[in-house]
């Protein structure tokens with residue numbers, strides 16, 4: 001099943017509600033990039049914006065926490081209406097963070113940088129709902145897809161299937177109609193795209209084109225579980 005997650009990082013923040021509405025028909029889940037200016041050299045948005053989006057619509061909110069200290073903010077994201085949060089495995093403390101997300105009723109995601117190997121996260125696969133494999137170094141939209149991550153996507157997908165785990169495999173960075181099929185062939189099923197969607201004249205059509213390129217048929221909006 002192919003899912004499309006538009007990343008609002010590339011939307012016009014002054015017109016955020018309109019941007020979200022424009023792409024809503026093709027949005028299965030909405031990807032929210034949270035950057036702390038420390039784990040990555042950029043600052044974006046936090047719980048108040050998540051809360052504002054939540055008041056605006058009922059879309060599933062997939063929050064990608066590019067933060068050194070996400071544990072201090074998980075409760076704020078849950079209260080703001082996040083459905084799932086992904087923390088980076090590189091910061092350590094993963095056991096505690098996974099437990100904290102579970103206890104808060106969040107879907108549990110683990111995000112992985114392009115140069116972090118499978119053995120750094122394979123032990124967590126039976127405890128998470130989603131693995132977010134970065135296909136660029138996090139921090140900015142509009143970067144080029146790193147094809148060298150494809151073998152890791154394939155190995156992760158094989159491991160999930162071999163162990164028959166209910167884990168979704170998400171890719172993020174440089175996803176467009178050309179790269180989505182390559183990631184899909186390696187086993188990815190959730191596709192984050194920012195600039196390829198919000199940089200297009202018709203964002204919904206662009207999202208639909210990425211979906212079809214990845215082998216998906218129609219939209220299936222993720223249900224909120226809260």
Ligand code: DX5
Nearest residue numbers: 007138139141142174194195
């Ligand atoms: C990058 C973010 C991505 C970003 C993707 O640090 O995690 O979600 O929005 O943007 P594009 O699709 O433009 O690479």
Ligand code: ZN
Nearest residue numbers: 033064172192
């Ligand atoms: Zn992201």
